[in-house]
Ligand SMILES: Nc1ncnc2c1ncn2[C@@H]1O[C@H](COP(=O)(O)OP(=O)(O)OP(=O)(O)O)[C@@H](O)[C@H]1O
């Protein structure tokens with residue numbers, strides 16, 4: 001954003017601040033409180049996991065964080081910008097420039113090739129197509145799919161599709177990478193590969209927030225947010241960089 | 252950058268349409284037929300208008316024709332006495348017209364006689380026109396041989412005549428008529444020339460029959476009294492001139508204005524001069540204008556009917572696009588999640604509709620150029636293709652694309668991203 005609207009901004013390395021955020025769905029006479037007063041602060045470069053039972057509001061929270069949805073109460077500041085006050089075009093711009101999404105079901109566009117799928121985010125930023133193409137090739141290489149550029153998503157395995165999706169999420173060099181059960185549709189070996197890729201991105205300085213069911217997956221994150229019925233149950237700080245220590249031990 | 256991204260949006264649209272070639276083609280077909288129908292109908296209208304105008308133009312759109320007619324009262328009145336019925340246009344009116352009408356080039360009196368003409372054993376019954384040397388310029392004929400009347404012929408009431416080609420052929424099957432004398436109602440006239448039609452149009456064929464003599468000679472030798480015998484009763488009538496042809500000067504719009512103004516003045520003048528309705532005024536230009544208007548209304552009517560096909564085609568396109576939008580809900584959600592604004596989604600789907608309808612429009616134009624020829628060959632109806640019809644029809648088809656594409660595109664853009672992503 002060229003002109004970020006400033007909220008009551010905390011220190012600059014706080015990327016995300018939720019101020020008693022609510023997301024209520026009104027269904028006739030009943031109100032579903034998918035999120036019910038969530039306070040949260042996420043700093044630049046952190047690696048978070050959101051854990052909770054089905055229906056606890058994990059996806060709802062992640063969609064809010066990714067500016068796909070708006071809170072019905074409270075305030076959400078992203079890099080100092082109060083998201084709730086933006087209009088649809090401004091919010092779309094934030095998604096396009098600051099957010100990278102990774103979905104459980106990959107969500108690649110089936111009729112486009114790998115390369116074309118990678119180019120989609122930059123298309124909406126009016127970025128030089130030649131640059132976009134180069135970046136797409138670079139990122140495809142980074143996730144190990146430089147051989148598959150002209151394949152369509154259905155010609156790839158699930159793990160490969162998710163790699164494409166990760167590369168696509170990186171195209172706009174986002175502030176935050178959001179992953180909603182990114183490994184939920186994959187077998188455990190592929191899951192490990194994808195998680196390793198996320199670890200690598202984290203070590204390169206990306207802020208990552210992922211939703212997961214599995215405790216072992218959550219353990220790789222530095223911080224784990226436990227959600228229950230739309231409320232924060234607890235936030236657990238894992239030991240600083242457990243993965244790194246594992247890696248050292250293996251050596 | 253705007254142009255570049257538009258181009259890419261169009262390319263994306265074409266690509267998406269090519270994923271379902273049959274569906275796209277069938278959707279397009281309606282537009283194709285509609286556009287072809289519009290062009291064809293306009294061409295048929297144009298053809299009809301052209302034919303009507305040609306007919307009237309042959310009468311001379313710079314002419315005003317005054318004709319004597321028998322008033323209705325005289326028609327029903329029993330003719331008891333020998334007193335002749337007097338009516339119609341008169342010699343002095345020619346002078347009045349010449350002197351009072353400003354924009355008039357020539358005023359040509361025509362006295363039409365029913366006399367038989369003979370040369371030796373050959374005899375014909377053709378109209379004999381007593382008129383002036385200017386007759387040729389107002390009658391759509393040209394000189395074939397010899398000379399036409401000159402002013403002196405009338406001044407001295409000379410016994411000269413000019414024959415129509417057809418009449419000349421009948422009277423002189425074996426020799427050149429120029430210089431020979433023929434008998435018109437037992438009076439001798441020398442043939443000085445032969446005239447005939449300027450082209451081979453219908454009215455031209457009529458002009459090939461007849462004999463033209465100086466008007467003063469006609470008056471002197473044959474008088475004004477005409478006696479007609481029919482079914483046992485005798486009819487006496489006195490008519491000085493059967494016709495006065497007035498030719499107006501000017502070019503283009505100026506001419507049209509002059510014709511209209513002069514026609515009005517002549518009408519006024521004749522109402523003053525005549526106490527009975529024994530004349531008619533025929534203004535080919537007014538008929539031409541009326542015919543043009545008529546043809547235009549007809550053409551618009553045909554065009555509108557054919558445009559209905561385009562509207563129906565547009566509804567078909569909208570239907571298909573609505574289905575496409577639903578089918579691609581998830582893609583819309585993905586694109587929105589990746590930063591597409593509502594405007595991007597709108598233009599993506601709108602471009603697809605417009606590409607569809609324009610492709611149909613182009614095919615339709617091709618068909619529409621060919622169709623008039625087919626119509627002409629098959630039905631004999633005249634159809635005239637004018638490039639602006641193609642431009643018009645194509646523009647309508649593109650407009651239909653935009654009009655009927657807006658709603659599906661808008662629907663796509665209004666989708667909630669989260670719900671669109673959850674759609675399966
Ligand atoms: N569009 C909606 N309308 C009504 N209720 C909704 C809507 N979306 C979500 N909810 C409700 O909000 C609550 C939280 O849903 P959410 O999808 O965030 O759960 P989750 O933690 O992601 O579950 P899971 O692990 O199964 O994906 C649920 O009770 C759900 O029924």
Ligand SMILES: [Mg+2]
Nearest residue numbers: 058059060180
């Ligand atoms: Mg979920």
